[in-house]
Every structure is written in structure tokens, then in C-alpha cells.
Amino acid sequence: MLKIENLHVSVDGKEIIKGLNLEVKKGEVHAIMGPNGSGKSTLSAVIAGNEDYEVTKGNIFFNDENIEDLSAEERAHRGIFMSFQYPVEIPGITVTNFIKTAINSNLKARGNKEMPANEMLKKIREKAELLEIDSRFLSRSLNEGFSGGEKKRNEIFQMAMLEPTLAILDETDSGLDIDALRIVASGVNKLKNKDNATIVITHYQRLLDHIIPDHVHVLQNGKIAKSGDKNLALQLEERGYDWI
Amino acid sequence: MSLKDKLVSSFLAFELDADISSPVHEIRSNSIKQFEKIGFPDRKNEYWKYTPIKKVLNEELTLFKKNKHLIDFEKVKDFFLGGIESYKIVLIDGVYDPRWSNTTHEGVDICILSSVLENDKYAELITKYYNKLVDNSESFSLLNTSFSKEGAYIHIPKGIELDKPVEIIHINSGGESSLMLQPRNLIILEKNTKAQIVESHYSLANDDNISQDEFSDKTDPLTNTLTEIHVEENAHLDYYKIQNDLETTSIIDNTYINQKKNSVASCHTFSFGGNIVRNNLNYFQNGENINSILKGITILGSNQHTDHHTLVHHANPNCESYQEYKGIYDEKSTGVFNGKVLVDKVAQKINAFQQNNNLLVGDHSSVNTKPQLEIFADDVKCSHGCTIGQLDKAALFYLKARGIPEKEAKGLLTYAFANNVLESVNMQVLKIKIKEIIANKIGVSLGFEL
Numbered sequence: 001m002l003k004i005e006n007l008h009v010s011v012d013g014k015e016i017i018k019g020l021n022l023e024v025k026k027g028e029v030h031a032i033m034g035p036n037g038s039g040k041s042t043l044s045a046v047i048a049g050n051e052d053y054e055v056t057k058g059n060i061f062f063n064d065e066n067i068e069d070l071s072a073e074e075r076a077h078r079g080i081f082m083s084f085q086y087p088v089e090i091p092g093i094t095v096t097n098f099i100k101t102a103i104n105s106n107l108k109a110r111g112n113k114e115m116p117a118n119e120m121l122k123k124i125r126e127k128a129e130l131l132e133i134d135s136r137f138l139s140r141s142l143n144e145g146f147s148g149g150e151k152k153r154n155e156i157f158q159m160a161m162l163e164p165t166l167a168i169l170d171e172t173d174s175g176l177d178i179d180a181l182r183i184v185a186s187g188v189n190k191l192k193n194k195d196n197a198t199i200v201i202t203h204y205q206r207l208l209d210h211i212i213p214d215h216v217h218v219l220q221n222g223k224i225a226k227s228g229d230k231n232l233a234l235q236l237e238e239r240g241y242d243w244i
Numbered sequence: 245m246s247l248k249d250k251l252v253s254s255f256l257a258f259e260l261d262a263d264i265s266s267p268v269h270e271i272r273s274n275s276i277k278q279f280e281k282i283g284f285p286d287r288k289n290e291y292w293k294y295t296p297i298k299k300v301l302n303e304e305l306t307l308f309k310k311n312k313h314l315i316d317f318e319k320v321k322d323f324f325l326g327g328i329e330s331y332k333i334v335l336i337d338g339v340y341d342p343r344w345s346n347t348t349h350e351g352v353d354i355c356i357l358s359s360v361l362e363n364d365k366y367a368e369l370i371t372k373y374y375n376k377l378v379d380n381s382e383s384f385s386l387l388n389t390s391f392s393k394e395g396a397y398i399h400i401p402k403g404i405e406l407d408k409p410v411e412i413i414h415i416n417s418g419g420e421s422s423l424m425l426q427p428r429n430l431i432i433l434e435k436n437t438k439a440q441i442v443e444s445h446y447s448l449a450n451d452d453n454i455s456q457d458e459f460s461d462k463t464d465p466l467t468n469t470l471t472e473i474h475v476e477e478n479a480h481l482d483y484y485k486i487q488n489d490l491e492t493t494s495i496i497d498n499t500y501i502n503q504k505k506n507s508v509a510s511c512h513t514f515s516f517g518g519n520i521v522r523n524n525l526n527y528f529q530n531g532e533n534i535n536s537i538l539k540g541i542t543i544l545g546s547n548q549h550t551d552h553h554t555l556v557h558h559a560n561p562n563c564e565s566y567q568e569y570k571g572i573y574d575e576k577s578t579g580v581f582n583g584k585v586l587v588d589k590v591a592q593k594i595n596a597f598q599q600n601n602n603l604l605v606g607d608h609s610s611v612n613t614k615p616q617l618e619i620f621a622d623d624v625k626c627s628h629g630c631t632i633g634q635l636d637k638a639a640l641f642y643l644k645a646r647g648i649p650e651k652e653a654k655g656l657l658t659y660a661f662a663n664n665v666l667e668s669v670n671m672q673v674l675k676i677k678i679k680e681i682i683a684n685k686i687g688v689s690l691g692f693e694l
Contacts, residue, residue: 048645052637076647088642092660101656102646109647158646 007058018222034219079165148175185210313419377500392428416447422463444486505531544577573609
């Protein structure tokens with residue numbers, strides 16, 4: 001599904017990712033771990049299509065299509081979703097109106113009709129329930145005044161609504177208390193199926209107690225320094241990143 | 245002949261046509277004398293520094309209407325609020341049109357000003373309230389006082405809460421290209437009353453109504469409007485202005501609001517177009533525990549220009565004022581915000597807030613924004629802030645990453661930027677109408693129900 005070959009990425013002329021290779025197949029969950037500044041968030045931003053990051057070398061293929069020249073919205077239309085580490089606060093647009101617009105934009109881009117209002121409402125209710133989101137929360141302005149936990153839950157709610165093929169969770173566990181972590185993780189697990197894939201980007205192991213990865217990669221100095229199964233995450237927790 | 249000389253010399257003819265015996269004859273005469281003395285302002289005048297008003301003061305302008313232009317209701321039906329019952333005063337090219345109006349004298353007076361000025365029954369009220377708030381050093385106010393004879397008269401006697409909103413609708417038929425209109429409103433809310441008023445300015449395109457050959461003298465119309473509002477003790481007024489005109493029409497609006505103790509007066513100004521639009525909104529706080537609310541949304545494109553000059557005069561202690569103006573400027577449009585807050589020495593414990601945020605969408609658009617605080621009291625809270633900027637890149641990426649195309653994402657963020665000003669609009673049907681105009685102005689379908 002996702003194939004990254006010898007990727008080099010620069011921000012403001014400074015190289016952050018220096019020759020990264022990664023392959024994610026459908027049905028898989030990959031965890032990418034690494035110390036601060038190792039390039040984890042840069043990797044997710046580049047896959048999602050943030051134009052502030054410049055790919056200087058290498059390729060990203062998504063379902064065999066080179067996505068280098070695709071805009072962020074075009075990548076979303078193909079089924080790529082990123083849960084933001086720092087979701088942006090947008091006063092003046094409600095959560096509901098935002099998600100409606102997003103869903104219909106994706107449907108239109110894929111050549112489908114807009115979703116009828118009653119169907120939309122039903123889906124919103126269903127997914128809100130999945131993430132234990134209060135309905136009052138949906139009529140609030142997007143992320144404005146949300147707690148850290150509410151923001152992350154709202155990200156996963158959007159993921160549940162949009163049903164992406166590839167979901168990248170960028171530090172979704174940061175700022176979550178243990179209950180919110182459980183809700184978010186169980187939401188992610190319920191959305192998992194044999195046709196989609198998830199990349200979990202995290203600094204700590206604790207999220208991986210709830211979302212069990214098939215593969216764990218350690219990102220260090222812009223490259224994948226070590227790959228393994230879920231036991232690698234446990235070893236890292238015990239021995240720290242210096243051990244690699 | 246210059247426009248000034250032309251106007252001064254036409255005063256006599258105008259007064260003969262009006263009514264010399266009217267109680268306001270002397271007021272008019274004094275005003276034209278004063279206008280003759282001071283004339284029109286130029287840009288050396290600080291108050292007019294950023295607005296090239298001379299541009300629209302063409303000597304071809306005339307006070308006298310040539311023809312009556314009949315308009316189909318179909319063409320103007322969107323100018324009405326619709327969906328709710330309301331009192332209505334409709335003026336077409338400055339002349340009252342009873343066909344679409346809905347006035348009343350039952351318990352309250354909601355009617356045209358001319359009928360009141362000519363009726364002895366109202367002489368006492370007119371003497372008490374007419375032209376009492378106007379700044380006699382302001383040229384356009386003087387001009388309006390000299391020549392106005394039509395507009396809305398709204399009088400709400402003690403203790404009455406108006407059962408439905410009032411719409412004052414000015415329609416420019418497009419049939420008279422060089423018309424200079426002088427509409428005038430007098431609004432009196434007595435003790436313990438409540439009212440909502442929506443005043444709007446619209447123009448029809450020229451070719452809608454008359455053939456082009458009638459347009460040999462093509463000078464763009466100018467509306468010089470003045471509104472006096474008296475909000476007595478414990479009264480509550482919500483005033484909404486919609487300026488959604490053609491690119492050729494200019495408006496100068498002087499509004500004077502005098503508030504007595506424990507009263508609330510809000511004024512929302514929605515400026516969506518016109519050649520040059522100048523709003524002078526003046527609040528005078530004439531008592532304690534007064535709340536004054538001034539809000540505005542300006543959305544312009546092409547070469548349009550809008551200037552908001554606000555003045556809140558805190559003359560008494562324990563009062564509040566809240567100003568929030570947002571501007572969205574596309575193409576070569578320009579804007580001005582000048583917010584003056586004057587706090588007298590006796591006006592202790594007041595809280596004055598002022599905020600002006602602007603979004604420059606067009607590469608050649610510009611804004612001049614200036615808070616102007618003159619504070620003579622020492623125990624007050626006055627805050628102000630202004631921003632001029634572009635859409636937030638991080639927010640734009642967030643929307644795009646969810647599959648919302650760039651154009652719509654920008655539209656949505658622009659809409660969101662303006663949206664919170666509407667929170668204080670206490671009339672659902674108006675809120676929806678404004679949201680529709682905004683969506684239309686920004687040029688996006690928002691993809692959800694407003």
C-alpha cells in the first residue's frame with residue numbers, strides 16, 4: 001500500500017530525513033518510534049502532503065502511484081489520513097460542519113454524490129458514540145478551547161468518519177490521560193480491518209499496549225535504525241534509545 | 245459651479261418645495277448657513293485622511309429627482325428579510341413607496357418622517373428630539389439636516405417591547421444616475437422599551453430599468469444618510485445596517501446614538517459593497533450602567549472602499565463599550581477603521597474594549613486601522629487591538645489534509661474569520677441572510693446548512 005524509497009526531506013534547507021525506506025502492506029499496523037528530533041513528525045507531514053517540507057530525493061508510492069506531486073487534499077481523496085499532533089483551533093466552524101464539508105469534499109472528488117443529511121447525521125452519531133463523544137461537543141467550534149484529550153479524540157472521530165485506507169497517528173497519545181488513551185486506542189482498533197493500514201508514531205511505548213503493532217521501527221537521525229516486532233518497543237522502553 | 249455652490253443655491257427652491265412653516269425650517273436654514281461656511285472636507289482634514297471623498301462629490305449630482313421609476317417586486321424581493329412579519333418602510337430613490345411598506349400608529353409610531361414633521365400633533369416630540377444629537381461641525385450631517393425630508397420615524401412609548409422588527413429599506417432604482425439622496429431617520433425608544441431595526445441599502449443595476457440613452461449624464465449616485473437615535477432609560481435597541489450596494493453607489497452614513505442610564509444599544513454594520521462607503525457611528529453615554537455594542541463585518545472586492553469611524557464618548561461612570569470590527573479585503577479594495585474612545589474625567593470604572601481584525605486576501609488590497617483613545621479618568625479599563633494578516637497556513641493545511649480543496653478551504657476559513665461577529669445578532673432570519681450574503685461574497689458554497 002505505502003512504499004517509501006530512499007526518502008530525503010529538508011525543511012528550510014536543513015535535511016531532516018536522510019534516506020528512509022519503509023513498506024506498509026494492507027492490514028498491517030506499524031509503529032514508528034524515536035527520540036525527539038529524529039524526524040517522526042516530518043515523516044508524517046510529508047506523507048500527508050505538507051508543502052513546507054521539501055522532498056529532495058526518493059519516492060513515496062501509495063497504491064503504486066507516485067504521490068510526490070499530489071496536493072494534501074488529493075492525498076486525502078486517495079485515502080491518506082493524518083491525525084495531527086497539534087490539531088489547529090478554528091473558531092467559527094463547528095465540528096459537525098467541518099466533518100460534513102470534509103466528507104462531501106472527498107465523496108465529490110471520488111466522483112460520488114454528497115451524503116444525504118439523515119445518513120450523515122446517523123453516521124456522526126454512531127462514530128461519536130464509538131469515541132464516547134458528547135453530542136454537545138459536536139456543535140462547538142473546531143478544537144477551540146478543547147482539552148488535549150478532546151482534541152485527540154476529535155482527530156480519531158474524524159478518522160472514523162472519513163474511513164481512510166492509511167491512517168497516520170502522529171503522537172496521538174501525547175496529552176492523553178489513561179482513560180482517554182483507552183478510548184482512543186479502542187476506537188482505532190475497531191476501525192482496523194484487513195484492507196486498511198495504520199502507522200502509529202510515538203515517543204513512548206504505552207500506546208502500543210493498546211494498539212498492538214505488527215512491526216516496530218526505530219527512527220534515528222533521519223533513518224530507520226532498527227526494525228522488529230512488538231518486542232522491540234518493550235526493549236526500547238526498558239533500555240532507552242541510546243541502546244540502539 | 246462647484247457642488248457646494250450648487251447645493252447652497254438650490255436650498256431656496258428646496259425649502260419652497262418643502263414647507264416653510266414646518267418647525268424644522270429654522271434648523272434647516274441654520275444648517276445650510278453653517279455648511280456654506282465650512283464646505284466639504286478634503287484629505288488635509290485628519291477625519292477624512294484615508295477616504296478620498298472628493299472623488300464622489302461630482303458637480304453633476306442633483307437633489308431633484310427627474311422621473312419616477314416603477315420597479316417589479318421580483319427584482320427587489322430578496323432585499324426584504326422574508327420569512328417573518330415586520331414593519332416596513334421602503335424608500336425608492338428617496339421617495340416613500342407605500343406598496344411594500346407596512347407602517348403603524350397603533351400604540352407606537354412607525355412611519356415616514358415627512359408625515360411627522362408636517363403634523364402639529366408631533367411638534368412637541370420633534371422639538372424635543374429632532375437634530376439634538378448632530379455634530380454641527382460635520383459637513384455631511386449639516387447637508388443632510390438642510391435637505392432631508394424623508395426617512396423613517398420610529399417612536400416607541402414607555403414600557404413597550406416591539407412585537408416585530410422594523411425594516412428600513414433604501415432602494416436605488418438605477419434610473420437616476422446623478423441623484424444625491426438625503427434620507428434621515430429619527431428613532432426614539434422611551435423608558436423600558438425594546439426594539440430591533442434593520443436598515444439596508446440596495447441598488448438595482450442601471451440597465452435593469454431604463455434604456456442607456458437616458459444616461460447621457462452618467463454620474464454615480466451618492467446617498468448621504470443620517471440617523472438620530474435616542475435610547476432612554478432601561479431601553480434596549482438592536483440596530484442592524486446592511487450596506488450591499490452596487491460598485492457605483494456611494495454612501496455616507498452619520499449615525500448618532502444617545503443612551504440614557506441602564507440602556508443597551510447595539511449597532512451591527514455589514515458593509516458588503518459600494519464605491520465609497522463612509523460610516524460615522526457616534527455613541528454618547530448619557531448616564532450610568534450603559535452598555536454600547538458596535539460590531540461590523542466588511543467584505544470588499546474590486547476598487548471598493550469602506551471607512552468606519554466610530555466614536556464612543558464615555559461621559560459617565562460604570563459603563564461599558566464593546567467594539568469588534570472584522571474586514572476582508574480582496575483585489576484592490578481598501579478599508580479604514582478609526583475607533584475613537586473618549587473617556588471624560590468623571591467616567592470612572594468604565595470598561596472599553598476595541599478590536600479590529602483584517603484579512604487581506606487580494607495582493608493589492610490595503611487597510612488603515614487606528615485606535616484612538618483619549619482618556620481623562622484614572623480608574624478605567626480600556627483595551628484595544630488590531631491585526632492585519634493573511635489566512636493561517638497551518639489551518640489551511642489542516643483543512644486540506646481532510647480532503648477539502650484549497651479554494652473551499654480558504655472560503656471556509658474566511659467565513660469562519662467573520663462568523664463570530666454574528667453571534668451577537670439576535671434575529672435568526674437576519675443571521676441566515678447575512679451568512680448567505682457572506683458565502684456568496686466569498687464565492688464558495690459552504691457545503692452545509694447555514
